[in-house]
Amino acid sequence: MALIKIDNVKKQYVTGSDTVEALRGVDISIAEGEFVTIMGQSGSGKSTLLSILGGMNHPSTGSVEMAGIKLYELPGEKLADFRAENLGFVFQSFHLIPYLTAVENVMLPLAISRLGNKAKKEKALAALDQVGLAAKGDRLPNQLSGGEQERVAIARAIVNDPKILLADEPTGNLDSKTSDEVMALFRELNRNGQTVVMVTHNPENCQYADRTIRLKDGMVA
Amino acid sequence: MKLHNISINNLRRRKAKMAFLTIGLAVGIATIVTLITLTKSMAGDIERKMDEFGANILITPQSNRLAMNYGGISLGGISFDQKEIKEADLAKIATIKNSKNISAVAPKVLGGAKVRSHDVLLVGVQFDKELRMKQWWKIFGDVPKAENELLLGSDAAKVLSVMTGDTLTVNGETMKVAGILDQTGSQDDSLVFGQLRKVQTLLGKEGKISLVEVAALCSGCPISDMVNQIAELLPDAKVNAIQQVVEGRLKALDQFRRFSFAMAGVVVLIGSLIVFVTMMGSVTERTTEIGVFRAIGFRKSHVMRIILLEAGLVSLLAGFVGYGVGMGGAKLALPFMAESKTAVLVWDPMVAVLALGLALVLGLLASLYPALHASKMDPTEALRAL
Numbered sequence: 001m002a003l004i005k006i007d008n009v010k011k012q013y014v015t016g017s018d019t020v021e022a023l024r025g026v027d028i029s030i031a032e033g034e035f036v037t038i039m040g041q042s043g044s045g046k047s048t049l050l051s052i053l054g055g056m057n058h059p060s061t062g063s064v065e066m067a068g069i070k071l072y073e074l075p076g077e078k079l080a081d082f083r084a085e086n087l088g089f090v091f092q093s094f095h096l097i098p099y100l101t102a103v104e105n106v107m108l109p110l111a112i113s114r115l116g117n118k119a120k121k122e123k124a125l126a127a128l129d130q131v132g133l134a135a136k137g138d139r140l141p142n143q144l145s146g147g148e149q150e151r152v153a154i155a156r157a158i159v160n161d162p163k164i165l166l167a168d169e170p171t172g173n174l175d176s177k178t179s180d181e182v183m184a185l186f187r188e189l190n191r192n193g194q195t196v197v198m199v200t201h202n203p204e205n206c207q208y209a210d211r212t213i214r215l216k217d218g219m220v221a
Numbered sequence: 222m223k224l225h226n227i228s229i230n231n232l233r234r235r236k237a238k239m240a241f242l243t244i245g246l247a248v249g250i251a252t253i254v255t256l257i258t259l260t261k262s263m264a265g266d267i268e269r270k271m272d273e274f275g276a277n278i279l280i281t282p283q284s285n286r287l288a289m290n291y292g293g294i295s296l297g298g299i300s301f302d303q304k305e306i307k308e309a310d311l312a313k314i315a316t317i318k319n320s321k322n323i324s325a326v327a328p329k330v331l332g333g334a335k336v337r338s339h340d341v342l343l344v345g346v347q348f349d350k351e352l353r354m355k356q357w358w359k360i361f362g363d364v365p366k367a368e369n370e371l372l373l374g375s376d377a378a379k380v381l382s383v384m385t386g387d388t389l390t391v392n393g394e395t396m397k398v399a400g401i402l403d404q405t406g407s408q409d410d411s412l413v414f415g416q417l418r419k420v421q422t423l424l425g426k427e428g429k430i431s432l433v434e435v436a437a438l439c440s441g442c443p444i445s446d447m448v449n450q451i452a453e454l455l456p457d458a459k460v461n462a463i464q465q466v467v468e469g470r471l472k473a474l475d476q477f478r479r480f481s482f483a484m485a486g487v488v489v490l491i492g493s494l495i496v497f498v499t500m501m502g503s504v505t506e507r508t509t510e511i512g513v514f515r516a517i518g519f520r521k522s523h524v525m526r527i528i529l530l531e532a533g534l535v536s537l538l539a540g541f542v543g544y545g546v547g548m549g550g551a552k553l554a555l556p557f558m559a560e561s562k563t564a565v566l567v568w569d570p571m572v573a574v575l576a577l578g579l580a581l582v583l584g585l586l587a588s589l590y591p592a593l594h595a596s597k598m599d600p601t602e603a604l605r606a607l
Contacts, residue, residue, distance in 0.1 A: 056516060056600045077520045084518020095513045099234035100227070107222035109517045120222050140234075156517070 002065075003163065003195055004030040004053065009062035011048050011218075022048040023059070024218040030197060032163075035190040037206045038199045040215035046199045047168065049215065053197060054087060054166050055079050067163055084112060088157030090167040094149040096141040096156075102148075103128060103137035106155045113160070127155040131185060147178035154185060158194065165189065167198040171205060183208045224523060228530040239535060242499045246539035247546060249492025250580050253485045254547025255554065257572055260481040262555055266564035278435035278448060280314075281459045282306050306430040306458050308421075314435065317450035319443065324436040325353045330417060331431040332424035334391050337381050341413045343391065345420025348372070354436050358409075361385060362400030365416060370399035372414040378402075380411075391415075392423045433458075489583065496587035500532060504595045515600035528592035529585060536584025540577035547576065 011023040022045045030036050040046040051057035052064060055071050064071045067086060074082060088109075096105045106124040113120070128134045131151040141149055150170060157165055167186070171179035179202070187208045190196050198205065206212045214221040232239045282305050306328075314326055330345040348364050362385030365372050371391075373383065378401045383389060387398045396415065404410060421427050437447055444462045452460040504511070514524055552566050 051601045054516065077522075080515065080518050080520045082518075083516065087518070089513075089516050091513070091516075095509055097227075097510055097513065099231050104222060104226070104230065108227075108513075111222045111224055111227060112519060112523055117222065124222075 001032075002029040003032040003034075003067060004028070004197070005063075005065040006049075006053075007063045007065075009049075009052060009059045009064060011045070011052065011057070012060045021218055023052070025062070026215075026218070026220055028213060028220065030195065032195055033190070033193055034211065035187070035196045035209045036198070037209040037212045038197065038215060039201065039203070039206060039212050040221075041201070044215040045218040046215050050166055050168055050197070050199045053164075054089060055083050084109060084160065086163045088160065088162035088165045090150075090153050090157045090165065090170045092169040092172045094141070094146075094153045094173075096149055096152055098141055101138050101140055102133060102144065102152045102155075105141070105152055106137075106159050108156060109160045123159055124155070127159040128152070130158065130189075131155045145178075146174055147181060150174060150178070150182050151185070154182070154189075158189065163195060165194050165196045167196065169200055170198065171200070171202060179205075224526050225530055228527050228534065231527075232531055232534060238499075238503065242496065242503075242535045243539045243542060245495035245499060246492055246536060246580055246584055247543040249488050249495070249583070250540055250543025250576050251547035251550060252488040253579065254544050254572055254576050255550040256481045256484050256488075257575070258548060258551035258567060258569070259554060259558055260477050261567040261569060261572075262551065262564055263559050264477055265567060266559045277437055277444060277463050278451065279461050279463055280306065280433035280435065280451065280455065281461070282431070283457050283459050305426070306433065306455065308428045308430050310455055310458075311430065311433065313454040314433070314451055317447065317454065319437075319447045319450060322437045322447060325350055327351050327354050327434045327436075328417065328430045329432050329434070330421050330424060330426050330429060332420070332426065334413070334423065336389055336391055336413065339380060341377060341381070342411070343420055343424065344412050344414050345417040345424070346414055347417050348414075351414075354434060355409075358405065359403035360400040361403065362398070365399040365414070367397075367399075368416050368419045369394065369396045370416070371396045372400045372402065373398055374402050374410040374412045374414075375404045376410040377413050394419075394423060489579070493583055493587045496532070496536075496584050497591065500528070500588045500591040501594070504528065504591045507595070508598065511595050511598050512600045512602075515598065521596035524596040524598075525592045528595050529588055532584045532588035532592070533581060536580045537577065539584065540580030543580060544573050544576040548572075 006026055006028040009023055009026045010021070013020045013022055024045075026045075026049060028049075038046045038049060048057065052059050053066075055064075058072055066082075069082065071079065071082065096102075097108065100108065103121065103124050106127050107120050110120040110123060115123070125134060125137060128137050131154050133148060133151050133155065136144060136148060141152070144152065150173075154170075157167075165186075170186070171182055174182060183205055186196055186198065190210075196209075198209065200206070308328065311326060311328055314320075314323065317323075327350040328347065332343055334341055334343040348366075352358060352364065360372065363370075371389065373381070378384070378398070381389065383398050383401075385398055385401055389396050389398060391413075402409060415423070421429065435451070437444060448460050448462050452458070511524055514527070515521075548566075548568075555564055555566055
């Protein structure tokens with residue numbers, strides 16, 4: 001059974017008198033434990049697709065089903081709860097909170113959970129350990145290199161054991177050596193059972209994935 | 222890690238921002254604290270000052286007197302069944318419920334006397350009490366101390382052609398002019414003052430009092446209650462509040478309060494605007510951060526709580542700082558603002574509570590819209606990268 005099922009998803013943006021069709025009927029199915037990369041040129045609709053998958057962007061039409069739940073039929077803040085429990089995000093620019101240390105950044109998704117402080121810290125340290133940064137937990141983001149910041153961002157994304165890890169151009173701001181290390185980390189997480197959906201424009205990243213979905217002009221090519 | 226840790230860490234590691242916000246709000250709170258404290262202190266000072274201006278309760282003997290005044294010209298009056306105030310009854314005034322509000326009790330005995338072929342009004346007073354009540358009196362010469370010494374009003378001295386040190390014969394007794402009053406512009410100018418005891422003897426009114434002037438401290442003192450309390454104890458006397466003086470005092474105080482409230486209102490408005498603009502700027506600056514919060518599953522209410530908690534903490538700090546600075550400012554400003562050098566700074570714990578409460582309410586209210594705005598941010602728009 002598919003963990004993610006997207007049926008005929010369309011997304012239109014209206015700006016003044018112009019209407020831009022970012023997605024024009026996309027059907028995708030992703031199985032549990034799969035590592036899928038979404039490739040496409042700028043403007044192909046891949047970022048829109050990822051934000052729809054992340055429960056942050058209502059599609060104009062079509063349905064998005066994750067783990068058997070129709071995402072955009074969830075009432076009010078239940079969508080936020082779904083994100084907190086099932087999704088992990090890795091952003092292109094890391095988006096670490098500058099005034100929180102590495103371990104505090106990793107603990108961020110747990111701030112709204114009912115776990116005790118000790119359990120939260122243990123989970124955060126375990127996630128940092130998983131990305132090889134346990135020793136630098138007390139550092140602020142500006143005291144870490146780009147690759148290290150990316151690892152902290154990955155640790156933050158996996159700390160709540162999400163069903164799906166969504167990554168948006170995670171190597172976009174990294175040199176090739178660090179990019180390889182980060183991609184290897186994603187591969188390792190995937191081998192441990194983590195479902196990964198990654199948007200990238202770097203063809204080299206596709207070799208780490210089980211499958212690549214190519215988007216062109218808002219449709220699966 | 223809880224939501225409050227995010228707020229605290231943000232404030233701790235963004236010290237400049239926090240300091241700016243704190244100072245902005247603290248200046249407003251300090252101004253209010255200074256104004257309120259100064260007003261209270263000055264009001265106290267004014268009350269003390271005003272109490273120096275004279276009596277505000279007049280006790281006269283009960284009589285069925287028909288006034289014969291018309292157009293400001295007095296033709297005397299017809300008195301019958303007149304009862305005197307007994308000097309022994311004066312002690313009762315000190316026993317009334319609001320006795321702590323009494324600043325001075327000045328008894329007087331009045332009567333006509335023949336001096337150097339002139340009819341004069343002789344007034345027997347207790348000079349220490351009279352001088353406490355009439356601090357504007359300027360005396361050339363000395364205040365009468367001995368029993369046979371007199372103090373003359375300026376007009377009386379002119380009419381009787383006497384100077385300090387001269388002697389006068391009053392009802393057969395030789396009296397010495399110890400001092401002469403500078404022109405006061407009041408009825409005092411034409412009077413001849415002597416020691417109460419001596420004048421009672423000269424007028425044959427031993428143990429009797431013609432009228433008593435009472436000065437009451439006006440700090441929330443219920444003059445009408447005091448009038449009733451005195452009247453109950455002295456049934457043979459007529460006790461009246463000199464309304465004009467009382468109302469004048471209350472009006473002056475009221476004007477001070479109104480001024481301070483108006484100023485406080487303006488400062489509250491400015492303080493609120495500072496908090497609003499700063500918090501709004503802070504929210505805009507943290508757009509990406511708020512996008513991350515929403516993306517990882519924070520509810521709108523979580524985002525609001527983070528922003529409002531920050532505002533609350535800064536507001537409390539601003540309240541403390543504002544109170545301290547405000548009281549310091551009031552202490553420094555009081556000597557320049559108060560009329561007398563003896564003005565005392567009022568330390569009112571309610572002002573501290575008000576400062577903290579106001580800072581908190583002000584900070585939270587001014588941050589409410591920025592917090593709402595933050596919570597309603599579209600995470601996709603906020604992150605843009607997605």
